[in-house]
Amino acid sequence: MSRSRLELLQFMEAQRADYRRTLPEKMTQIEALWHDAQQAGEAPDKLGALERLAHSLHGTAGTYGFRDLSHAGHALELAVRALMDAGAAPTGAQQLQITQAINAVRLSLPSQSPLTLP
Secondary structure, X not given: OOHHHHHHHHHHHHHHHHHHHHHHHHHHHHHHHHHHHHHXXXXXXXXXXXXXXXHHXXXXXXXXXXXXXXXXXXXXXXXXXXXXXXXXXXXXXXXXXXXXXXXXXXXXXXXXXXXXXX
């Protein structure tokens, strides 16, 4: 492996590791926002923050190569957006859909496996 390729691999893995370290806090924020939104009934500010966080997770996780997490973040983003577009307090089915999407995000959090390039 050439020196520049090795340096690139090391840089990319350092970036992924830094990002990976932020994920528990992001998960805590997601859960707290959803909890607060449920407690408040219709809470557009909490739902808006949750939708933006899920959108960001969708993009950044994909950028760092965490495809499963990116897909789970996108599903959460879409579920929250649908609830926001409805403009009413969430139904039981909507609450379940968002709760399941949050669980999918949690299950998609990456392990500590290193990145390798072909």
